Amino acid sequence: MSSTIKDVAKQAGVSVATVSRVLNNLPGYSEETKRRVEQAVEELGYQPNAIARGLVNRRTETIGVLFPSVSSSFSSEILHGIEEVAHKHNYSVIVCNTAEDGKRTMKYLQVLREKRVDGIIYSSGVLEPEYYEAVQAMGVPLVLVATKSDWDDVPFIKVDDRQAAYDAAAYLISQGHREIAMIGGGESDSIAGQPRYEGFRQALRDHGLPLREDHVQDGGFTFEGGCGAAERLLTASPEVTAVFAAGDEMAIAVISVAARLGIAVPDQLAVIGYDNLKLAEMSNPPLTTVAQPLHEMGRMASEKLIEMLATGQPAASEVVPHRVIERQTVKKR
Amino acid sequence: MSSTIKDVAKQAGVSVATVSRVLNNLPGYSEETKRRVEQAVEELGYQPNAIARGLVNRRTETIGVLFPSVSSSFSSEILHGIEEVAHKHNYSVIVCNTAEDGKRTMKYLQVLREKRVDGIIYSSGVLEPEYYEAVQAMGVPLVLVATKSDWDDVPFIKVDDRQAAYDAAAYLISQGHREIAMIGGGESDSIAGQPRYEGFRQALRDHGLPLREDHVQDGGFTFEGGCGAAERLLTASPEVTAVFAAGDEMAIAVISVAARLGIAVPDQLAVIGYDNLKLAEMSNPPLTTVAQPLHEMGRMASEKLIEMLATGQPAASEVVPHRVIERQTVKKR
DNA sequence: TTCATAAAGGTAAACGTTTACGTAAACATT
DNA sequence: AATGTTTACGTAAACGTTTACCTTTATGAA
Numbered sequence: 001m002s003s004t005i006k007d008v009a010k011q012a013g014v015s016v017a018t019v020s021r022v023l024n025n026l027p028g029y030s031e032e033t034k035r036r037v038e039q040a041v042e043e044l045g046y047q048p049n050a051i052a053r054g055l056v057n058r059r060t061e062t063i064g065v066l067f068p069s070v071s072s073s074f075s076s077e078i079l080h081g082i083e084e085v086a087h088k089h090n091y092s093v094i095v096c097n098t099a100e101d102g103k104r105t106m107k108y109l110q111v112l113r114e115k116r117v118d119g120i121i122y123s124s125g126v127l128e129p130e131y132y133e134a135v136q137a138m139g140v141p142l143v144l145v146a147t148k149s150d151w152d153d154v155p156f157i158k159v160d161d162r163q164a165a166y167d168a169a170a171y172l173i174s175q176g177h178r179e180i181a182m183i184g185g186g187e188s189d190s191i192a193g194q195p196r197y198e199g200f201r202q203a204l205r206d207h208g209l210p211l212r213e214d215h216v217q218d219g220g221f222t223f224e225g226g227c228g229a230a231e232r233l234l235t236a237s238p239e240v241t242a243v244f245a246a247g248d249e250m251a252i253a254v255i256s257v258a259a260r261l262g263i264a265v266p267d268q269l270a271v272i273g274y275d276n277l278k279l280a281e282m283s284n285p286p287l288t289t290v291a292q293p294l295h296e297m298g299r300m301a302s303e304k305l306i307e308m309l310a311t312g313q314p315a316a317s318e319v320v321p322h323r324v325i326e327r328q329t330v331k332k333r
Numbered sequence: 334m335s336s337t338i339k340d341v342a343k344q345a346g347v348s349v350a351t352v353s354r355v356l357n358n359l360p361g362y363s364e365e366t367k368r369r370v371e372q373a374v375e376e377l378g379y380q381p382n383a384i385a386r387g388l389v390n391r392r393t394e395t396i397g398v399l400f401p402s403v404s405s406s407f408s409s410e411i412l413h414g415i416e417e418v419a420h421k422h423n424y425s426v427i428v429c430n431t432a433e434d435g436k437r438t439m440k441y442l443q444v445l446r447e448k449r450v451d452g453i454i455y456s457s458g459v460l461e462p463e464y465y466e467a468v469q470a471m472g473v474p475l476v477l478v479a480t481k482s483d484w485d486d487v488p489f490i491k492v493d494d495r496q497a498a499y500d501a502a503a504y505l506i507s508q509g510h511r512e513i514a515m516i517g518g519g520e521s522d523s524i525a526g527q528p529r530y531e532g533f534r535q536a537l538r539d540h541g542l543p544l545r546e547d548h549v550q551d552g553g554f555t556f557e558g559g560c561g562a563a564e565r566l567l568t569a570s571p572e573v574t575a576v577f578a579a580g581d582e583m584a585i586a587v588i589s590v591a592a593r594l595g596i597a598v599p600d601q602l603a604v605i606g607y608d609n610l611k612l613a614e615m616s617n618p619p620l621t622t623v624a625q626p627l628h629e630m631g632r633m634a635s636e637k638l639i640e641m642l643a644t645g646q647p648a649a650s651e652v653v654p655h656r657v658i659e660r661q662t663v664k665k666r
Numbered sequence: 667t668t669c670a671t672a673a674a675g676g677t678a679a680a681c682g683t684t685t686a687c688g689t690a691a692a693c694a695t696t
Numbered sequence: 697a698a699t700g701t702t703t704a705c706g707t708a709a710a711c712g713t714t715t716a717c718c719t720t721t722a723t724g725a726a
Binding site: 017028030033052055056 | 704706712
């Protein structure tokens with residue numbers, strides 16, 4: 001069907017070695033030969049077979065990327081960044097949707113191993129020891145994005161969650177709020193849950209504000225969860241004038257239930273989110289939020305992985321800057 | 334580093350052929366032999382090399398998926414569906430972000446060819462003849478999702494855009510609206526642009542409503558474009574009581590600018606969107622929209638491609654049902 | 667006993683590259 | 697003229713599988 005390097009060699013009247021040399025432009029042939037080979041390639045419409053190449057080179061120019069949920073806006077912005085730089089460096093990316101399922105994740109890691117990907121990016125979830133070991137066993141570099149781990153040979157790209165949450169709360173305080181609530185992702189989530197609670201609490205403490213435990217609710221990072229949490233919060237604690245939601249979807253949820261309850265945002269209730277997803281600017285009113293540069297983080301993760309591939313060296317983690325984006329859901333009072 | 338089938342053969346005291354047989358459970362060995370091989374596999378932690386396997390089988394169990402924009406909510410819902418069923422059938426998916434760029438698309442097609450993917454899914458854009466030919470040349474099946482083409486050997490999975498737009502307009506009319514505007518994606522887009530304009534216009538005609546060309550604006554399918562279009566529309570034509578936006582992001586845009594202009598949705602202005610992205614239910618107020626089952630469409634595309642891979646036969650296109658989801662941006666008047 | 671048949675398993679070619687190594691010619695050096 | 701060096705290639709092994717084909721042994725039928 002499609003032609004091979006042998007066909008090209010025959011057509012050009014040279015050996016396959018020579019064809020390979022001109023294709024990879026290594027030295028060792030005359031201009032004339034090069035011309036003939038190129039012409040033969042042209043005539044036959046030859047495309048090298050990356051599979052065969054991969055077999056001998058032991059590199060596939062492919063990386064695997066694992067997400068808990070590919071369809072989330074969060075993941076897809078990261079994916080976009082990853083794909084962008086991967087493509088620039090001639091790498092392809094295989095996406096895997098772990099659905100936060102350990103069995104599934106292990107299955108994916110096995111597939112990625114069999115397919116001999118050159119490296120792996122693991123996004124926004126806990127890197128279980130089991131996963132770590134699987135990646136170790138396959139002997140390819142791993143980088144984490146929007147998460148971190150205790151293994152210091154695996155670099156991560158991440159915002160300082162604790163500080164970001166601190167800054168969100170501090171921002172609310174700076175705007176004159178005193179009764180501040182938080183909707184988080186759950187204390188059990190050691191990556192994106194706990195640290196944000198801690199930052200939030202620390203900010204209140206540092207500003208001499210009382211810590212009311214009924215003012216912190218768990219929204220599980222989803223819109224629906226956020227709605228539930230917001231409803232509990234807003235009905236039980238009418239005194240709160242501001243809420244920090246540890247994810248934009250949950251922030252949007254509080255705006256929604258506030259609207260339903262007849263509470264005006266930002267006049268009666270200030271809301272600040274976390275992430276700065278595209279939906280934040282499309283929100284009504286536009287959502288003030290602390291931004292993580294997700295696209296950029298994806299790019300950096302890719303960049304880092306490819307660097308590790310090139311140098312063979314472990315690379316350093318990066319804590320990327322967050323910042324609060326002031327839009328229209330927080331008003332001075 | 335990692336062990337090969339030869340190592341397993343040696344360890345088990347059999348030939349590689351036998352190992353291969355038990356691994357692929359073909360007939361031709363005793364129970365005892367099978368046991369020994371499996372034990373050797375276990376002991377060595379052997380994982381087959383899919384690259385080598387791909388070389389001889391000429392199948393990589395990998396499909397390539399092309400999107401104009403991976404980070405859009407639209408694409409990522411489709412991707413999620415595709416990935417889901419692909420994984421179920423032991424296929425991996427390589428994502429490609431064409432950025433609606435012809436050169437880039439061709440580059441990706443070349444890469445996918447070199448990597449010998451088994452099939453390709455092309456999503457939501459015009460399949461240029463050049464692309465079609467490239468895929469033909471590589472001799473792998475192609476399926477289209479959220480788009481279509483004139484080649485009848487390439488199946489598509491798609492909603493009836495014209496009818497869906499018709500239904501959106503008809504719904505607005507059924508709710509008592511008479512001055513209805515539309516924000517579309519541009520007449521030049523023959524897939525998602527034109528047909529929706531046509532359906533819209535036809536609905537007005539069929540219901541004896543006048544067609545005012547200044548009531549149809551181009552929002553280019555983006556939030557920003559939608560904002561511009563909405564602004565033009567709402568300031569120049571205060572008489573309109575309802576707008577059909579040919580994409581949810583544009584619909585959200587009209588809600589946003591309406592809010593900015595002090596126009597109440599749905600009391601003074603009804604809005605209906607198109608797509609039913611996740612953001613539609615998170616909108617404030619929740620967006621009434623005509624739903625495309627994007628996740629399901631992704632699943633179907635994957636299913637169809639894999640079916641073609643299995644049978645070697647071309648498959649039929651599917652027009653999937655749309656439906657209007659009533660939420661809170663359209664009110665009877 | 668002899669022969670056919672089946673079962674169990676081995677050998678080696680093939681898949682399409684890259685690359686170490688070899689070789690012949692051209693050229694430079696003494 | 698003899699020798700070394702460089703250039704321009706070609707040959708063949710290797711990468712890790714699958715599989716067509718062969719061989720050996722056991723089994724059963726005649």
